[in-house]
Amino acid sequence: MSSENYIRPRRRxxxxxxxGIANGEEGxxxxxxxxxxxAIYAYALTLTGNVYDAEDVMQETFVKIYDASPNYVSRxxxxxxxxxxxxxxCFDKFRARSRFETVSDEQLERQLATTNAxxxxxxxxxxxxxKLDEDERAIVVMHAVGGMRHRExxxxxxxxxxxxxxxxxRALVKLRKIxxxxxx
Numbered sequence: 001m002s003s004e005n006y007i008r009p010r011r012r013x014x015x016x017x018x019x020g021i022a023n024g025e026e027g028x029x030x031x032x033x034x035x036x037x038x039a040i041y042a043y044a045l046t047l048t049g050n051v052y053d054a055e056d057v058m059q060e061t062f063v064k065i066y067d068a069s070p071n072y073v074s075r076x077x078x079x080x081x082x083x084x085x086x087x088x089x090c091f092d093k094f095r096a097r098s099r100f101e102t103v104s105d106e107q108l109e110r111q112l113a114t115t116n117a118x119x120x121x122x123x124x125x126x127x128x129x130x131k132l133d134e135d136e137r138a139i140v141v142m143h144a145v146g147g148m149r150h151r152e153x154x155x156x157x158x159x160x161x162x163x164x165x166x167x168x169x170r171a172l173v174k175l176r177k178i179x180x181x182x183x184x
Contacts (some may be wrong), residue, residue, distance in 0.1 A: 136171035
């Protein structure tokens with residue numbers, strides 16, 4: 001899964017899709033799904049640690065967006081707004097359950113099988129994900145997949161910007177070492 005295969009959705013496109021949903025424009029929800037679905041899913045998976053919960057959260061996020069779209073006011077960060085909805089839904093799931101499940105090997109394999117990666121790449125991705133701690137994984141996913149800026153991540157996670165930056169850099173160093181180890 002290279003960064004070349006992922007193009008961050010532009011803020012204007014996200015805003016237009018949300019406003020289109022609010023105005024009842026046919027196809028706007030599909031456009032929004034295509035622009036943000038994978039980022040929402042990845043973020044939800046990071047928070048829930050469970051592919052089934054992540055799928056539920058992703059679907060519920062689009063329902064909430066649909067319901068909230070008439071009141072949406074662009075503040076220049078539609079992906080932040082979308083991921084905040086997903087985060088709140090994750091926390092609702094957490095509150096509803098006393099204990100959280102982790103992603104089983106079988107569930108992770110099933111999810112990785114849906115990517116365009118071959119078997120060797122999936123194994124590498126899985127190995128990399130296992131090496132990051134929960135905070136590092138969340139920050140990397142929010143930045144690399146969700147397209148959020150570090151300042152937005154810091155605000156969202158209620159941690160200092162310097163902490164966000166250091167955790168992100170630490171995660172990249174870990175990933176680089178893992179990848180270098182795999183290539184030798």
